[in-house]
Amino acid sequence: MTSKHPSSPAIRRRQVLGGAGAFVLAAILPAGRSRGAGMLVEDATAPFAPNAYIRIGSDNVITMILPNIEMGQGIYTSSVMLMAEELGVDPQSVRIEAAPPGGGAEITGGSTSSMTEWMPLRQAGAAARAMLQQAAAARWSCAPDACVAQDGYMTGPAGQRLPYGELAAEAAKLPVPKDVALKTPAQFRLIGRPMHRLDSQVKVDGQATFGIDAQVPGQKVGAVAACPVIGGHVGHVDTQAALKIRGVVTVLQIEDAVCVVADHYWAARKGLAALDVQWVEGPNAAVDTQAIYRQLEGGLSGPAILADHHGDTQQAMTRAHGRYSATYRQPLLAHATMEPINCTIHVRPDGCDIWTGTQVAERARDTTAEVTGLPKDRIKLHSQYIGGGFGRRLEHEYVTQAARFGRQVSYPLKIIWSREEDITRDRFRPAYLDHLEAGLDERGYITGLTHRIVGPAVVARWEPSGLGANGYDDDLSVGTVITPYTYPAYRLEFARREPPGVITAWWRGVGGTRGLFVVEGFIDELAQRAGIDPVAYRREMVRNNPRALAVLERVARESGWGAPLPPNCGRGVALQFAFGSYLATVVEVEMPAPHDIRIRRVTCAVDCGQVINPDQIAAQIEGGLIFGFSAALYNEITLEKGRVQQDNFHTWRVMRMNEAPKRIDVHLIESGESPGGIGETGTAAAAPALANAMAAVQKRRYRYLPLLSPLNQPSGHEKEQQG
């Protein structure tokens, strides 16, 4: 696409061509990298479609259909690299298409994409290559092995050379091979080497089409307001004044929300402001933040689910040389993705099209089927670029909402949540209380550890089948059960408390971010108590874990751990095994005053197994750290009378460039292990490493998030028992 103003390619209707249930759309793009490179195409008509992921046209246009959704994590680039590696094409020359619901991964999230796609995508590329080789071999009457696939061309033993496109029709007639040989790491030409992101060009040109950019002919735009108290519903609505606003078309209602529809968003916003809505707020109007924390405090004692245990913690405690305990608290957190929540939908009697950014396309399609009564196969979901996921778009309630409004009108309707709506009606990372108690030997090392988590089980609402038989949410194992450390005796308890008045949800790592802040903070406290350097203390704890030891040693060396610092400066360390990757982080801060923090430097050493695109590992860690620092320093969702009190970036602070670290260095450690996740690792490391650095400067512990909370002041709620 080279038009000046990009229109959504999705406007052209899909053609169902069949073949393993995959939809294939016509490509109108020339081969080779162009200004349109990285645009999401649809409709690639192709004779050769060996699997759900690859289409090769006789015009030599190669389209890759990507199972995971791009939300900044670079998955399109790494997915294309995996397929291109085996297929033998230049990644920069392929067209990319987001897989339709049912055509790819059901869910993009949990830092799992690289882990789950490592084999299937390579196999898809290899299978296609094998079929092309076979077609070429038939033409040239040689052995398939004698045909070399590279850069989109097949080369024969006698120097024959054909572009894949010319072999596509013949290859399509061949059976798909079941087992194909994959390249060995030594043969990799792409995997493990830095590759520029495929989606950068359209994004720097302003041509990338995000959900909010969908432009469907005839569309109207709706400004939405839902009841500010969860569980409430619409009472009386007076539309008179709103309908008088120039450009306002109509006012739509569903049970818990109103939508003012207009020719453009500003008119809709003005209409919404003029709309007189009375909400029936319901019982949650009595909820405030304190009620949520009080509920959690109630879970610190009494019955709990035994989530994991080994050894005899009770004996360890009674026999311990010393005991130490601490309680940590962390708040509700919003996502505040830069692209506010939106969805464009066109409901017709015979079908429905949806344009949106979602991490759960299949669920979004299914909910629309339910709301509209249309069969699933009449619902086409066109996945757009996502302007920030961070777990927010693992929810699809905005698609449900759009469908409920959209079915009331005949035209395509784009709903946009204002930033205020986006934050106040977000589904939040839960608040938690964690209580830990350690039995310690005479040197101050752990002989037994008990850990109680009090908070909700996010998975119970999101995917009830994911909840353990005993009621445990496995996500809480990150940083607790899944750890680089081995404890002689260990007991993890979970007291489930579902907070009133809010809906809790995933975030950029729930288990990882919540677990590591607690455990890495506590271990730092134990090191401090023992009078042992925090790196040395951890080194002793992971002496039998070579991958953990390697990242710890590397980060200590690269960060200059132990070297003298100017006044008011300090360093903090965090070590983790999460999402299949090992990471050690050192944060160096300067605190001219207790409320004034400058992050001078962050050093990371990471072992995430086989690396696909090394520079993007660094990019994800850099970004993940900043996302985590932002939340750790500033963020807490609070409620009063059931209403969320933060609503835009002046009350929901986001780290800015002049608050970001002056320097972040990421050191990759070579590893042959299978790829680990990376999107959430930096975020999980941020709070504990920063809190430990601040503790080093201020000579007091930081057990409450956000770190700048007055609760962390010396006069705050510090509760410490030592025995």
Add this chain to the structure above:
Amino acid sequence: MLTLQINGKSVEVDVDPDTPLLWVLRDVLGMTGTKYGCGIAECGVCTVHVDGRPVRSCSLPVGLIGPHKAITTIEGLQADPVAAAVRKAWLDIDVVQCGYCQPGQIMAAIALLKKIPNPTDEQIEAGMSGNLCRCGTYMRIRAAIRNVAAAQGVTP
């Protein structure tokens, strides 16, 4: 009818004068490169240039602009050498992640570099700290701007 000069072309729009430029661009003219982020000039994703100055289009009523001021958006930079240098720098070190804030970041960076061709880190931060990025690409934005300055440093 209001007349605006957008990317070198005169455009007539029929909207109330209190309509922010952002929504005229996006919903009336279909130019979606300029993004909506906060509506209160706190995030910078809607940054465009008016007579070369970076402004937040979400908080700029079109009625205040007038028919003569030159509005430049992310779509109107083809002939701009500084824009080309900035984009190249962005691509060279893969600044972009989700990319939603990047049109605003790029518009802010271009305006900064036109005013201060060789900014110090402090000047970069002063010029860019009004632009939020949730993916946390600040490290690379800072580096990319330094790289543009360095590349142009030969002929200041």
Add this chain to the structure above:
Amino acid sequence: MTMTGRGLGRITGMLFTLLASTGIHPAHAAGAPDGQYLTRAADCEVCHTRPGGTPFAGGRAFAIPGMGVIYSPNITADRQAGIGAWTDDQFVKAVRDGVSPGWKHLYPAMPYRDYAYMTPDEVKAIRAYLATLPTSAARPPENTLKFPFSIRSAMIFWNLVNGPASSHPDDPAHTPSWNRGRYLVEGPGHCAECHSPRTITMGVSTANAYAGADVGGWRAYNITSSKTDGIGAWSADDLATYLSTGHADGHGSASGDMGDVVSHSLRYLTRQDIDAMVEYLRDIPARSSADGAPPVIAQPTATHDPADSHGAMLYAGACAGCHLPDGSGRQNPVASIAGARTTLGGTNGQNLLQVLTHGSALQTATGTATMPAFHGGYSDQDVADIANFVMHHFGQSSTKVTAVDVAKAKATSAPE
């Protein structure tokens, strides 16, 4: 028409010709009073409307220090909840004398002493205008006043001391436009209610008229002709622009209650009336007060006081998006803050903290310009740091505010 009538008409006509030819006019507008114009000039809507409520349906709270909270009544034409059942004379008596039907004495939050400048016919015109607007059956909450203020008849005593105003004949020593200005400022505009300090009985001080006063946590600035503490150094043009748009470059923007006054009242007045007000205001004798700000500096300081570096950092991120590093305003002239008494460090940063913690909204011809309230995302110390940076950066002021000051500013709630 009789001879007498014709003759009178001729004389009146001659008088108007004379006045027109000299460019002067009397205090009261000629012809039938314009009810909508007067309702706006008297700024009835702001006080008689709860935030987000139906206009004129009352319910806005006024916390009066030492007395309690009173709520403005519903003045829509609703017969039960509003004034629909009143006679015109009852309405005039309430507006001009502070006595509503049933001999209920109104509290001096209602500026009836000022409104007595208006003629009964003008007041009736206001009522006639109100009668054309949508009615509301909303009843404001009961006042929560402490004894003895809870006894309405106590207001008889108050009125004796603070003297209900009588008639206000034009002062022949001054031009008609000065007289018109006096009428607008002292009468419907009731400027003194906020800008003059209160006496011990909470009456408006005449001895210190317009020397500035504290209102709901804000400082209503000294608007006498004092060059240092008042508006004596403003040009007539700047003053007129400020009154009619809420902003004048080099003087900042109206915020808080003054933002409301511009939004609902002053921006609707004719340029001629605004000029008349300016003429009168510039003639108010200079009185000193503590409202002065450091002199305007040509360029904000380039180098930061190291003590301000955290405030400078926060300003660059949270504030410069609208106000720019030099305070010149980015996308809207209203965002230009350089030179404002508030930004320069006037009244020890009192209004600066108010606007930072409570925000402000100004309605303009091109929509509402909003300053968000920054408490919540930023700690009290953060807000103090921003304020200290701003005052030093723009005014080289040595004024310092603390987190405690910010907490106090937050606690002074704007009327709901």
